[in-house]
Amino acid sequence: MPLVVVTGGTAGVGRATALCFAQHGYDVAVIARSQQGLTATIKEIESTGVRALGMSADVADTGQMEDAATQIVNTLGPVHVWINAAMCTVISPFTEMSQQEYQRVTDVTYHGVINGTREALKIMSAQNKGHIIQIGSALAYRSIPLQSAYCGAKAAIRGFTDALRSELIHSKSTIRLTMVHLPAVNTPQFEWSRNKLPRTTRPVAPVYQPEAIAEAIYKASLLAPRELWVGISTVQSILGNMFFPGWLDKLMSQKAWGGQMQSEPHPINEDDNLYTPVEGHHTSKGKFSGEAKDSVIAIDPARTGKVALTMFSAVFCALLWRKSGRKK
16 A cells, blocks of 8 residues: 655644545554654544554654654555645744744744655655655745744745755656645644634634545645645635735735634633643644535646636635725
8 A cells, every 4th residue: 555644643634634545545654742642543544444653753853753754664664645734833923922932833834844855855765756745825925914933934835845846856856746735724723822812713714624625635646736725715815915915914914813813812821732742632623613614626726827817816806805895
């Protein structure tokens, strides 16, 4: 059976993706910090009839990632697909974040992808084949307030991936490289991310179920596009920012600020997963299933064509403008 490795694979999009690949017949290796989360995830994956392995490692730690990758190959064999999905965030105005908090988000969300990609390339270069998938975000193109560290990390991943892709092409490598940009997803992220706001947090609508996202990622593993834009809101954000960045700056200052908060006050001294795992939240879905969509579009911009995408952008930006106008 082919083998997929998923970092951050015990919760949210990572867990849904690991299970999705298992259901499609892949053996699965999961890398994450929580041993409890790994045990539960591996049990669920193995119930589909495939082999599975959980490796406890912090993706920000180069040595731990190297050891995990070596153990995976020694136990399960060659890696066919490697998916970098691990992340963390601090939801806060920039001026209220410490240097240590900013560094940690960058180390996990950005350097974690660097470390994962490095190990994947070692394995795949030796076997002269493989596919690396970076889990990106619409926020890699269009940043929002209150998540400057996360947005910066996702934009950095995009820059790194584009540079590496050119290097692989130059060396005539057969290793494929794809970045999948996601919309808001119903994951436990909003229950355990560090929150420095006065109210509890939520994803900016519209929200999608992680299983729908996982199927789009699996599709990317089959077609190997340069990029895959998942969700209408992702397409709208990326193209809108190409044509109307200043207007979106102002719109995001209003819509995305309040759009990330709920009415409930944020509990004081609530545990978060910035430095250590928080147990009890290792599930694919979060608490927004009541509004989350079960299906999602996935667009390969290289195949769709610039003209069609430009028209698509104009229509949805017009709709967004009308919607924001009505709210005012």
